[in-house]
Amino acid sequence: MDCAFLSCTPLFRGIKAEEIEQLLHCLHAVQRGYKKGEAIYKMGGTASAIGLVLSGSVTIENDDVWGNRSVLDSVGPGQVFAETYACLPDEPLMVSVVAAEHTEVLFLRAAQLLSPCATACGRHVQLIRNLLSVSAQKNLTLSRRIFHTSAKTIRERLLSYLSFQAIRQRSDRFSIPFNRQQLADYLGVDRSALSKEMSKMRAEGLIDFQKNRFELKRP
Template structure:
């Protein structure tokens, strides 16, 4: 286990790398690997462990009864998922967690963070504070998605999302964590309509794109 990497994650921020083995043992840590497109958690399940992405990338997805898929988030190394459900006994998952690429996940028992293990876990207070901060950040991410999908037009949704990505990455040239289908799902639009609009925006001189790499222009290049 790369304890130096873990010490830099949002969940373990404030804990020294040499303290991690004891903390992980107390939290009943178990790591598992998943292939691309393999389901990690399925909607309707009861979970008791939160997941922390060690390698690869996972997606949080929601499907309705008619098979329409909506991508709620894309999470890379260091990100945490299912923490809300794991902390509320009896609360069933409303989403699927799927490996967007081969991934290794570290599972941690939420009850041991909230209540302690056989002997009181060190740094429980720190972990609880970090979990609170992670939950607050998730709320912001959900608010951003609502904001990005509030426009009635596909161009409006794209401009909102791409502008936010440029601001977040500090550059008008950036790479997003979605392919075309995933971006369409995230913005709740049809893939063909999304691709058509991106083509129009490129012709209008607003952007240049290749796969998931974008360059934005204030005017025609």
């Protein structure tokens, strides 16, 4: 396990690499690999472990009974998923977690994470603080999606999302973590209609794009 990498992740921030190995043992950590499209957690099931992406990426998805899919988030290396459900192990999952590419995941047992060891060591206390911070950030992410999808038109939704990415990445040129279908699912629109609107916006000189690379054209 690359403990130096883990020490740079939000969940293990402030914890030395040499201390992480002992923490992983306490948390019953297990590493697993998944192929593209493979479900890591399925909607309706339960989760007892927090997933931390070591490599690759996963998408957080919701499917209704008619097969309509909504992409809620994309999680990349160093980020975690299912932390809320892992802390509430009897709560059925309302989402599925799916590998967007070949992905390696480190699973950490939430029960052990939330129960400090007998000595209440500083590294374990720091880990709990980091988990709270990560959860707060996830709440903001979900709030942003509601903001992006509250607009009535496809153009307004797309402009809202792209404007946020430009501000977040501090550049009018940036990459997004979604392919075209995932972006359509995230914004809650039809893929063909989204592609058509993007082409119109490029023709009007508002944006330029190549796959998942975008550039905003300011007046």
